Amino acid sequence: MYTLENVSKTYRQKERTIHALKDVSLSIPTGQLVAIQGPTGGGKSTLLQMLGALDRPTTGRISLGEADLSGMPDAKLGRMRATEIGFVFQGFNLIPTLTAQENVETALEPLGVPAEERRRRATAALESVGLADRAHHVPSELSGGQQQRVAIARALVKEPDVLLADEPTGNLDEQTRDEIMDLLEGLHRDRGLTLVIVTHDSAVARRAERRLHLAHGTVTERA
Amino acid sequence: MFFTYLRRELAGRRRQTAIIAVGMALAIALVMIVDAVSTGVRDAQAAVLESVYGVGTDLTISQAAGPPEEGEGGGPGVRFEFGTDDGETTDDGTTLSNSRLTVDRGTSTFDASVLDTVQGVDGVAAASATLSLTNVTFDGDLPEPPTDQAAGDQAAAGDGTMPAPGEGGGGGFGGGAFDVTSVTVTGVDPAADAIGPLSAVELADGRGLDSGHTGEYVAVLDAEYATTEGVAVGDTIDLGGTGFEVVGTVASTSADAATASNAYIPLDVAQSLSGMDGLVSDISVQAASASDIPAVKADLEEALPDQTVSTQEDLAASVSGSLGSASSLISSLGLWLSIAVLAAAFLIAILFTIQGVTRRTREFGTLKAIGWSNRRIVGQVAGESLVQGLIGGAAGLALGFIGIAVINAISPSLATTSAPMAAGPGGEGGFGGGGPFAATQQSTEVVLSAPVTLSVVAMAVGLAVLGGLLAGAIGGWRASRLRPAEALRSVA
Structure with a gap:
């Protein structure tokens, strides 16, 4: 189960400070299928990177089960990614x-x-x-x-516990999109995976058990 | 997985692999060729020095020539004196012949007792003294002196003085002709054949000098000189106006150089005929071991403040001519060219590796995202660079061998001149000079070969590994600095 407590992430970009996440607190139970939507630059990918142990929050705490990802050294984060977390990217990212x-x-x-x-x-x-x-x-x-x-x-x-997908159908046509979503839903259902999908596509988001909206670094629940 | 990934990357990025490999190959081949030619030049220098100073000579002792006496510079080195009854006179004129054995101009002699001092120095295994001489022969016809009327005509036509030596032909009273020839002669200790000029020769015909020849008028000739002059064992030659029986001929043990002198005669006879009793011009010294050479040199310099002590290294500087130029070219241009090309090849490899890492940012970001450690990714990049370097090394080795084979096939000939024994390093040419009696020098043609040694091969492989590792280390370091989130964000 993911737990985020007052998670903030800021970036320095030249002279500007960008607040990608602002004081985000939420929990994602094990085995839940969650869709995250929101405008471009709203902080969706940043949140996914926090969940995926690819980055640490500037402030706040994020944990996966008993593991505190926010205070973990790089090597242990790498180990977490290798064993617990699976990634699917919009651009496939194959070698x-x-x-x-x-x-x-x-x-x-x-x-x-x-x-x-x-x-x-x-x-x-x-x-x-x-x-x-x-x-x-x-x-x-x-x-x-x-x-x-x-x-x-x-x-x-x-065989990870969590699968994080960043726009997994963003580069696909509708038919293929549906095939991929069928596949992901099946794996989530059959294996009890925690599945977090970042998407712009409302058709994809509607298939999730829970929908979050992320804009200006702030998360809100959607019905 | 490591090798599969490596193989697929190198095969999938052929152009980059080819460019890096070609750069490395050219650099390694050039370094190999320069190194091989450099070795060849060193060998040729050693062969030339060996022919002059003998095998096993670690040090030579000579005495630097002093400044010319007043009126010495520029004048003739040998004076021939003829009495009124000398020569054979006929109706057409007088035939004159005279030869003199003298010390080479520019060569200084010193007391033979120095040899005892040398032999008493710790670390000296053997020592032998020599006397370098030149035999100059005047041979020609002088016409009958003119009548009174003819004398008047002659005075109007010319000055009637003798020509300077060496200006053969056309001298005298208008119609006289004469030749002046010189032969290099070295007086050697007949009993000492382990060190000195005769240690670097092999008997071509007859026999060599031995202890029984002390005080005898016998000579051993350079085989090449004997052939040129048409002299054979058993013949008699004239040196210093004295007949010498030719007992043998010798040739250099090196195919690249002639022997040091045209003729070798017993030292005591050489001293007596040249009026240099008790004097020598050189001493060849063999140290007990190579590591002793610097210490022996220092001791000799202390014991012999008036003489010059030279090592083989010092003597190498006395080799001049195109061989000397080749040596300079190799050590200056060749060295720097090799360094420049090698640096360029390394730079190309590094830049391409960095460019490759930059292009593969998403790839490495993805691998980090799925849990690959920095060490594993650095190892992958370094492994790929190393193999690219080794491919370049193999190609460079082949290219280098071809280049060396071409040089050996061409076998360029280099003219070389080494300083006379007594002149020592930097003493070429002597003082005064002018005319054919200036200091004699050992001139020879050497064939340049470029030997392939194990060290050349090891160096090529070493450079390939070094270049690959260097590029891989820098590329790997850059890859390790990629943070997975930033790597993925930068390509999103």
């Missing part, structure tokens, strides 16, 4: 020179999983997203939807 299978395997590299088991688990993850027959293709040989499926397989292969 262009590696095949789909190898891209999925990269998520197991920091866990020290032996090569044979790594291959087996990566193959299973690709099967679970319906891409077993594309395992040996590099990203440029895959469609946008297929690339996002590979990215989801990479996020799930380590």
Whole structure:
């Protein structure tokens, strides 16, 4: 379960100070599917980075279960990301020179999983997203939807507790968007994943159990 | 995963890999060629010095020539005197022949007792004295002196004086002709063949000098000189107006250089004929071990304040001609060119690696986001750079071998001149000079070869590894500084 207590994040940009998050307090129970919406520059991605242990708040406290992410050293944050948290990005962020299978395997590299088991688990993850027959293709040989499926397989292969998705359907057409959302919903339902999705797309947001609106660094609940 | 990722990256970014590898290859090849040529030049210098000073000579002792006496500079070095009854006179004129054995101009002699002092110095394993001489022969015809009427015509036509030595032909009374030839002669201790000029030769024909030849009028000739002059073992040659039996001919052990002198005669005979009794011009010294050389040199300098003590290194500076120019070129231009190209190649590798890291910001940000440690990412970048460096190293090695093979195939010939033994380093040419009797120098043609040594190969591989690691370390450091959130934000 995520707990945020008075979390603020400020950036220095030349002479200006940007308040990306202002005194945000909220909790996200384990296994919840949450959608975060809001205008561009409102702080959605910053909040997702806090939840994903990619960055620390300037003030306030953020914890995942018993772990205090706001006071954790870089190495331990990296370990948290490697074991507990999966990421899906709008631009897929696959390694262009590696095949789909190898891209999925990269998520197991920091866990020290032996090569044979790594291959087996990566193959299973690709099967679970319906891409077993594309395992040996590099990203440029895959469609946008297929690339996002590979990215989801990479996020799930380590069996995380949390999946954070930043505009996962932002680069996809409507049909593919729905396929990806079906896939994510299924994984959330079947595995009991905590799923946090940042999206501009109201159709996507409507499928969430809980909707948050983030504007000017402030979070509000939406019905 | 490391090797899979590495292989895919290098294969997927062929242009960058090729540019870095080509840069490294050119630099490494150039360094290899410069190093090999430099070794070849050093070997050639050593061969030339060896032919002059002998094998195993660690130090030489000579005496710097003093300033010329008043009236000495510029004048002839040898004076020939003919009596009224000298020569063979016929109706056409008089045939004259005279030869003199003298110390080379610019060469100073010193007391032979210095050899005893040298042998008494700690660390001296062997020492041998020599006397460097030149035999000058005047050989020609003088026409019959003119009648009174003819004398008047002659006075009108010319001044009637003798030409300067060396201005052969056209001298005398209008129609006389003569030749002046010089031969280098070295007086050596017949019993000392382990050190000195004869230690760097091998017998071509006949026999060498030995202790039984002391006081004998025998000579050993340079094989090349003997062939040129048409002299064979058993023949007699004239040196200083005395007949010497040729007992043997010798050739240099080095294919690159001739022997030090045209003729070798017993030291005592050389001293007697040249009027240099009890005097020598050089002493060759062998130290007990290479590490003793600096200490032995210092002791000798202290014991012999009037003489010059030179090591092989000092003597290398006395090698001049195109070989000396090649040496200078290699040590100056070659060295700096190698450094410049190497620096450029390293810079290219570093810049391309940094550019690659910048281009892969999202890639590394993503890897950090999924839990890759800084160390793992730095290792990946460094590994890729190292392999690029090694590819460049392998190509450079091949290119370097080809370049060296081309040089060896061309085998450029370099003219070289080494200072006469007694002149010592920096003493070339002597004082005064002028005419054919100036100080003789050892001139020879050496074929430049560029040897491939293990150290050249090791250096090429070492440079490739160094270049790769350097680029990888800097690129990796830059990658490690990427914060995952900023890396992902910067490309969002």
